[in-house]
Amino acid sequence: MGSKICMNASCQTATTHEWKRGWPLRSGGHALLCYNCGSAYEDSLFCDTFHSEEPGWRECNICSKHLHCGCIASKFLLELMDYGGVGCASCARSWRLHLMQSDENPNGFSFLARNNAGDSESIPVENTVAGNNNNEGGLAQLCRLLEANEPGLLHPPKRASTNGGLVQFRQEEIMHAIGDIGTGFSNVTQPSIGSPKFAKPDNMSSLLDMRDVHSSLSQPSLNMELGAPSGTTNFVTFPDGTVEGREHTPSSFQQGQRSRPILPKPSKPGVSTSSENNKGAASELRIARPPAEGRGKNQLLPRYWPRITDQELQQLSGDLNSNIVPLFEKILSASDAGRIGRLVLPKACAETYFPPITQSEGIPVRIQDIKGREWTFQFRFWPNNNSRMYVLEGVTPCIQSMQLKAGDTITFSRIDPGGKLVMGFRRSTNNDEDTQDIQASGLPNCTASGETSFSADGDIGWNNSENHRGRINGDLLQQRTVPTEKKRTRNIGPKSKRLLMHSEDAMELRLTWEEAQELLRPPPSMKPTIVTIEDHEFEEYDGPPVFGKRTIFTSRSSWGKEQWAQCDDCFKWRKLPVDALLPPKWTCSENTWDSSRLLIFLLCFRIFY
DNA sequence: CTATCGCATGGTA
DNA sequence: ATACCATGCGATA
Secondary structure (H helix, E strand, O other), rough: OOOOOOOOOOOOOOOOOEEEEEEOOOOOOOOEEHHHHHHHHHOHHHHHHHHHHOEEEEEEOOOOOOOOOOOOHHHHOOEEEOOOOOHHHHHHHHHHHHHHHHHOOOOOOOOOOOOOOOOOOOOOEOOOOOOOOHHHHHHHHHHHHHOOOOEEEEEEEEHHHOOOOOOOOHHHHHHHHHHHHOOOOOOEEEEEEEEHHHOHHHHHHHHHHHHHHHHHHHHHHHHHHHHOOOOOOOOEOOOOOOOEOOOOOOOOOOOOOOOOOOOOOOOOOOOOOOOOOOOOOOOOOOOOOOOOOHHHHHHOHHOOOOOHHHHHHHHHHHHHHOEEEEEEEEEEEEEHHHOOEEEEEEEHHHHHHOOOOOOOOOOOEEEEEOOEEEEEEEEEEEEEEOOEEEEEOHHHHHHHOOOOOOOOOOEEEEEEOEEEEEEEOOOOOOOOOOHHHHHHHHHHOOOOOOOOOOOOOOOOHHHHHHHOOOOOOHHHHHHOOOHHHHHHHOOOOOOOHHHHHHHHHHHHHHOOOHHHOOOOOOOOOOOOOEEEEEEEEEEEEOOOOOEEEEEEEEEEOOOOOEEEEEEEOOOOOOEOOOOOOOOOOOHHHOOOOOOOOOHHHHHHHHHHH
């Protein structure tokens, strides 16, 4: 380095009477700052000083202090909160302390363990929870939140579009991918897009979708969700204060430019549609999170991880003045929702969150629903293949009360302190014709989708049976909730269930992870620092990647590897150097590399197809 | 005959 | 292969 320059990009002065040390650099050493900037950094004023005009400000979830996310300068000032959002360092610390204190009884919730094991009939007890003076409003809130957590349902037409939407990644895959990152960046693979098929115009529809999300995707707030911002080590901090995920190096997120999958690799992003305003939108991402006690020996399958959104959880915890610990959830099977009244509990969940039982007949447990009613179920098991199969018996009244059907999701959470178990639910997003038929016939005055409908006072969809002032009689309710087994089986039968889930996924997905990866570009006008890790050179940027234009790569023996991009003006395909990086909008007039071989690819494409 | 109980079976990950 | 779990099915009330 020749002459010294202040590394505050908005300063860059070369003259100062004293140089100061700034943030640690991944390449070693510390940022060099002029006296003023360095002093600001020391006083933790650096964000205001360095980034006051930049986007990416978020509020601390607790004290609402503004925090600038996604920049290296601010990384030590904020932490990702347990269930999303960010908190300033001091708030996050006290939050963790609070959680550790409230998590001393990690497994306990209030069980009824009387000797009435024979009573497997569910008896709703209205607001009889001892010590549960949690306000009704809070429970209604829980009700509302748990019910509401398919935001797309509220705006069905928007599901097809990505306007204002955010990419929704599946946390379990993110978590897996963190492992990838943590293992020496072994996940650096080139998307194999060698087939001209990929360039079929039909396949470009996803690109259209993608264009719509460029703006939101390139916001730092999103980056907070995709991967921890630079330097954050607690990607997922659990209520017990432990940290899940690997040490997240300051640049692991930023190293990937071009099309390298450097982000955690959620392969099935969907689109959240409720983010009318982008502020706070990140916390609305429905992300499955491994519950704190669901790890280790009884590792829960990701499919059972609770998917309550950050926003819901934060709001809920605040409103209840309690710590809501989402435990697990399950998509109701036909037999779960059927008339038999037995809800099969995933073994790991049962053994982790329910009291240990030695006798097959089990014990009665009390679980509060989101209306505050308390139900008693028989928690028991059947011997099965040298193992156990856990069930909750007597759930029919509860299932009917909530008008749940196969495919809906039932959620189990715990209220701390107190350990009270609470059930919530989420309606299926899948409304195939059969289902709609059932709902329509069963609830003639329900909306066609039968989904959540909010009223101003917070009533929610599943209270419709009451809101409809008795227009739904028992028979109708029965039709709605317990259609004939045959029909139910046909809707979501054993053969078609996974297919159903796939189609559900398909509804949510608007672009694949690989597609998103291809669009990542280094931040413009930002020079990388070259870092060598295990003999691999990585480019490190101090800013998050942005989304650039999608290109495709071809590999032909005679030509070598090539990159092609479609002009946004004439829509013709242009050949580019392999390492060329394009902005989101690009026209061939900017093609300074090769203007002589236009349309070759397109011709080949037409010949082949 | 029907509903329920308890276990067995087989598909899936 | 193995574990899990959705559901089938015979026994029983």
